[in-house]
Amino acid sequence: MRIDLTDKTALVTGSTQGIGRAIAATLADAGARVAINGRSADGVEATIAELRGENGERDLVAAPGDVTDAEGATAVLAATGDVDILINNLGIFGSAPALDIDDDEWRRYFEVNVLAAVRLIRETLPGMTGRGWGRILNIASDSAIVIPAEMIHYGMSKTALLAVSRGFAKEAAGTGVTVNSVIAGPTHTGGVEKFVYELVDERLPWDEAQREFMRTHRPQSLLQRLIEPEEIANMVAYLSSPLASATTGAAVRVDGGYVDAIVP
Structure with a gap:
């Protein structure tokens, strides 16, 4: 089984570290032109230098900007160009007692973890459907299903991503574009x-x-x-490829068996 993403452009949000960085590297190794995204232009350039140092054949482009607001998202998309593969990886998490989470924090988790993804899907899906091919992947979490008592605001946002993925998959039905979510289990990042x-x-x-x-x-x-970030990236690369043409509207688990269920 050979994953070939030659002539495809991928945007991976939050790709200067952790899971996003691993996804970007894996997609680039499969032949994709990959836009590296982060808030800091210096951080993006440093990541590109590191990734090229590991493999000089990687086709990488800088797409700095804050995708959690409309202006930043527009700048990121302008730097990227036509997007064939959108990986909504950016997210925040943290622990807090349930009754101490105020309204502003609830809104912040929704805006960063959910609305930013929705905005980018809304902007890129028409182009994908017009070209008759595309892949959209939202990086969710086991916390979407097994809500942690210590961070229910995070769990809420990841549950919402599952609904977003399923809904936009219906919007893209029959177009050659697939929309899925990846349920990542507890993963080793900084x-x-x-x-x-x-x-x-x-x-x-x-x-x-x-x-x-x-x-x-x-x-x-x-x-x-x-789980190591590269293990998540391997599944993302497959779902981003032509090989996964019959998988859409799905919540695919890379959770180490954490979710105690036969189906998501």
């Missing part, structure tokens, strides 16, 4: 390391802290370890 240490003893070495986190806060995981 941000997650910080989150883990918010919940377990910060004096523990990382390997012990990770095991303690999985044992006490994510005991449902069948993998019994954090």
